[in-house]
Amino acid sequence: MPSLLLYRAAALVTLGVIAGGLHATIHAKVSDKPVTLRLLQPGVIDWDAYANKGNPAPAPSGIPATSGTPAGAPSSTPARTGNTPASQPPTPPPPAAADPMDEINITIAQAKLLHDNRVVFLDARHLNEYEEGHVAGALWLTTESFATPGGGEVMGVLDRDAPVVVYCGGGMCDASKNLVRLLQQAGFMQARIMHDGYPEWVKAGHPTQTGKPPIGGN
């Protein structure tokens, strides 16, 4: 009797759905870490301040933010004679973001601006991709390495109140989003995503580097 089989299978599904629904409801109410797929909206970065050369570097001292690169430092100096980066690509901040994600996603130009100001970059791609080439001075941190001692080492040098820029392969890669979610849970509310990712950074001719991560490699 095939119909009995189907009824029983359907009953099992129903049971599972009820249990899952109950579990989801209880979890959402009780757990201190409710499941969330949306990134929280961080505070707004003061882009004008970052456009000014005299801006205090938010990166904590002693970490290889952009220091490890010979290309990083010189590239930031020539264009900034005054406070008017007129010919510079850095676009003005997006006007009153309607979509919360606009607060989190930043353009390559904005990322470069932060890079010039020694904001820490986090590469969320696989280790081999990082070693083949990454944003100059970027550290390596992924959702997988996040909870490892190596991840802890990286987190240890970060400043919770300072911006960090996270990137992955660009396009629809979720690695940045997932990492930012973890960072937010850990209190890093200023995390940003360089939405177009590493390929566009390279295309724009911005400084890159190859080699193993300075800390948190394994």
Added chain:
Amino acid sequence: MATSTTVRPMGWLVLPCRVVLGGLFIVAGVMKLRDPQGFAEAIAAFKLIPERADYLTVFTAFAMPWIELLAGAFLVIGLWARASALLIGALLVAFIVMIASVLIRIKMGVQLSVSCTCFGELEWPCGETLGMCQIWRDVVLLAMAVPVLVWGPGPLAIDRESTR
């Protein structure tokens, strides 16, 4: 004790299928329920549920492992064994289709970064990235569901009707 229904020879083939397959589904369900956030993100990464329906993704992240857990447990103890095998088979077919959809979309140039999380952190023998390996693994599991469906629960089951 069963009256005259002696265990058919096939029964001893069915029993290991039941226990192993059911056991794996219990493990899979428990592993997922231990990390609902991770599983919800994994479901979202398949991009089969629109982002606007996040609540559906979160709900699935809880309901799916519970269904796996229940079906697995029923299969192991041999209660509604054939129905459980049918359900598990249907789930496996659905998984195969979803994994294939991801692989096809990647072939078509869509950038998708999906980790299976089929078994939480235990992905043996496959790596974490989704590939043909996961499809073959599901096919093997599917092959284990068939004997139960065809020959009934076999020995050491709660189900009385040992055949049909």
